[in-house]
Amino acid sequence: MIPEEIVRSPSWYESSARNRISGLLDADTFREILGPAERVMSPHLELFDLPPAFDDGVIVGRGQLDGKPVAVIAQEGQFMGGTFAEVSGAKIVGLLRAVAAAAGTPNGVSAVLLLLDTGGVRLQEANAGELAVSETVRALIDVRAAGVPVIALVGGRAGAFGGGGIVTACCSHVVISEQGRISVTGPEVIETNKGAEEFDSRDRALVWRVTGGRSRVLLGGADSYVKGDVASFRAAAARSRNAAPPFTLETMAAEQERLEKRLSSYGDCRDTPEIWARAGLSDPTSVPDIDDDAFLALLSEREIKHDAR
Amino acid sequence: METFTIRAQARAPLPGAGRQAIVGVVASGNLEVLLERSETGDAVVVDVTTSARGFRAVWEAVVADFIARSSPGGVRFSIHDNGARPDTVTLRLLQGVKLLETQP
Secondary structure (H helix, E strand, C coil): CCCCCEEEEEEEECCCCHHHHHHHHHCCEEEECCCCCHCCCCCCHHHHHHCCCCCCCCEEEEEECCCCEEEEECCCCCCCCCCCCHHHHHHHHHHHHHHHHHHCCCCCCCEEEEEEEEECCCHHHHHHHHHHHHHHHHHHHHHCCCCEEEEEEECCCECCCCCHHHHHCCCEEEEEECHHHECCCCCCHHHHHCCCCCCCCCCCHHHHHHHHHHHHHCCCCCCEEECCCCHHHHHHHHHHHHCCCCCCHHHHHHHHHHHHHHHHHCCCCCHHHHHHCCCCCCCCCCCCCCCCCEEEEEHHHHHCCCCCC | CEEEEEEEECCCCHHHHHEEEEEECCCCCEEEEEEEECCCCCCCEEEEEEEECCCCHHHHHHHHHHHHHHHEECCCCEEEECCHHHHHHHHHHHHHHHHHHHHH
């Protein structure tokens, strides 16, 4: 038998993209666009002798969160590493453009929920994938400029790497769990190019200490930290919908200032415990070891808040 | 990759009202199954696209076993497989018909 607590509160990390969506939204409100039966699939994978997926690893559609309409984009990290590719990218960009066009009309949504779970561009269709990332960034900025917040939810197996890291950084608000990781160049790629002395990708503790959810939220690469269950992500998505900053020149200038300050304060640090020591945390080496409740208490007692975005 | 279609007759049409369901993910050692109630009567169609060549006889045995245990008449199963073991395939097929049966 599956333990009761797992049935009641499934893990975001362990869930498929479809199960994340059904746990995130109000029951039975999700309406998928270009669902699996439409068979809009990658035309490229067959050339590489690879099986396709009916949804090309991205699920897009509309639903409700606490009774208010939202648009949802979810990447399936288990299929081809949740990659940006021609078809999956077009689904993401198409939905974002539709949201921007409908903003302020009766068809408008209260937010876009972006469930990132990706290693970046799909190498088998790399040119289309790179284009998809840049078009996604452009469309995402247009959505924010139209006054609709875009909320990134990061806690999947593949993390948010490559173009996924760039897209995350463009969002209005970023929610992350301990298992979540955000970066642009992945650990294996750094090691391949610069050697294991620079970054040992097999040192899992190092990977999570640098790219993981706790470091990201402490440094401001993410805004909200949640426990790793689907219900916590749902609660954070609903909360942050109203907390997203306006997309203005002032916000951008404040964000630039925040990032410059971060670089000058910690730019020469070699590892995260050095940063936490300099930031004045009393026990800088314990950050990865304490449980989620203790970490959330640490965040709230130090009033760690990064207001720009 | 290998692609083939298996046709069979079930004992009875699948109960329930669900029209369409999808289970599983095309992850390593896993598969996705799209179920559509598009066939007539007791007919069953299984379209297989698999990354592993040369296992058609195993697929036919797994499907025959599944149809004997279940009664999925009228359903077309479209499968994308990325090297799942036969027991995983059986579980996904059973999970799919359960979902289709219990959908409102």
